[in-house]
Amino acid sequence: xxxxxxxxxxxxxxxxxxxxxxxxxxxxxxxxxxxxxxxxxxxxxxxxxxxxxxxxxxxxxxxxxxxxxxxxxxxxxxxxxxxxxxxxxxxx
Numbered sequence: 172x173x174x175x176x177x178x179x180x181x182x183x184x185x186x187x188x189x190x191x192x193x194x195x196x197x198x199x200x201x202x203x204x205x206x207x208x209x210x211x212x213x214x215x216x217x218x219x220x221x222x223x224x225x226x227x228x229x230x231x232x233x234x235x236x237x238x239x240x241x242x243x244x245x246x247x248x249x250x251x252x253x254x255x256x257x258x259x260x261x262x263x
Contacts, residue, residue: 224251 228250235243250256 224253226250227252 226249228248230246230248233243233246233248234241
C-alpha cells in the first residue's frame with residue numbers, strides 16, 4: 172500500500188502498452204483523421220439537471236505516484252448525484 176497524501180491506495184505495477192496492431196480497431200482511420208460520415212450533433216456536455224444536483228464525491232488536491240513517477244498532480248474533482256463518470260487511459 173502506498174501513502175499518497177490523504178488517500179491510501181493499492182497500486183499495481185504499470186502494465187505494458189500493447190502494440191498498435193493489437194489494439195481494437197487497428198487498421199482503421201489513423202488518429203487525427205476524421206472518420207467518413209456525418210458530423211456528430213452539438214450536444215451539451217452536461218445535463219442541466221446535474222449541475223444543480225448535490226455533490227456525492229469530492230476529491231481535492233489528489234497526487235498519485237508510481238514509484239518516483241508522478242502520475243497525477245493536485246487533481247480536484249466533484250461528482251454530482253446521478254452523473255456518470257469514466258476514466259480512460261493506457262490500462263483501460
